[in-house]
Amino acid sequence: MKYIYELHKSMVNHDLILVYEGEFTQEITKSVLSMAERNMDSSGEESAIKRKVFNVMVECLQNVVRHADQLNNNPNHNAVFMIGKHDEQYTIISGNPIKDEFISIVKDKIDEINTLDRDGLKQLYKNIIKTTEISEKGGAGLGFVDMARKSGQKLEYDFEKMENGYSFFSLKSCIKRQ
Amino acid sequence: MEILNLEGAEDTPKIILDKGNEIYEISGRSLPEDSAEFYQPVLDWIEEYNSSPNAETEFVFKLEYFNTASSKLILDVLSALEDVEGCKIIWYFHEDDEDMEEAGEEFSELVEIPFEFKTY
Numbered sequence: 001m002k003y004i005y006e007l008h009k010s011m012v013n014h015d016l017i018l019v020y021e022g023e024f025t026q027e028i029t030k031s032v033l034s035m036a037e038r039n040m041d042s043s044g045e046e047s048a049i050k051r052k053v054f055n056v057m058v059e060c061l062q063n064v065v066r067h068a069d070q071l072n073n074n075p076n077h078n079a080v081f082m083i084g085k086h087d088e089q090y091t092i093i094s095g096n097p098i099k100d101e102f103i104s105i106v107k108d109k110i111d112e113i114n115t116l117d118r119d120g121l122k123q124l125y126k127n128i129i130k131t132t133e134i135s136e137k138g139g140a141g142l143g144f145v146d147m148a149r150k151s152g153q154k155l156e157y158d159f160e161k162m163e164n165g166y167s168f169f170s171l172k173s174c175i176k177r178q
Numbered sequence: 179m180e181i182l183n184l185e186g187a188e189d190t191p192k193i194i195l196d197k198g199n200e201i202y203e204i205s206g207r208s209l210p211e212d213s214a215e216f217y218q219p220v221l222d223w224i225e226e227y228n229s230s231p232n233a234e235t236e237f238v239f240k241l242e243y244f245n246t247a248s249s250k251l252i253l254d255v256l257s258a259l260e261d262v263e264g265c266k267i268i269w270y271f272h273e274d275d276e277d278m279e280e281a282g283e284e285f286s287e288l289v290e291i292p293f294e295f296k297t298y
Contacts, residue, residue, distance in 0.1 A: 047274065048274055055243065058243075062247070122284070126284060126288065129250055138212050138214070138247055140246045140250040142246035145246075146246045
């Protein structure tokens, strides 16, 4: 049973206040949001910070929900979501497998976003919203841009090679606690 | 004309569109799983309303939060309202919510309707 203590220590060491691993649905999204909100409420977090964290969490979670259907029933293909609460910032993290063929699309999109300043992001957002259509999966193609705008920080990401043509896509947004 | 009245939930806004009492309001949180499906009745209602609108239409948005998929549909709602003569948008934002204020300003730049900004 040592892994329980190890997991606990790991969470404490990384200042993680919430970790969810498994299937992602709208119902799960609502539950995770309400747990995170309660945590921020009980710690008396400033409302402006709470709103930003909530905002980034929604986009992050719904990204995973919308792209989860390309996965099969293999539990290794579940996704993970976590929230870190550090002295100086919150970190919102998701991790999910994606097909290798989508890596360059995702990477290019985030790289472009990371080159832009506040005004550049605003312009990109307006350009996309004018022309975008809601996809079959329900997204508007605005999630990453919005996460970058609301967090005010660069998006961090990583792709770890898995197997059978999949890689594990990790995405991290930070929100300063001023 | 029929009243569109949707109770708000933790992931969907409260909506009242009532021609007789001149109430047009979307408020609360908007992060539905399927934003296109959720907002379709609103778009349908506006289309019908536009066939014989009231002389003035003060359409209120009092949103606490909306996700990006909803933002696309809010723009669709605003675009539909562009065609309604005498329509004006009242955009509420919490007094310390700069992001919601900025979102309203951005929408106002994307459509040709007068916006009035108010805090709550």
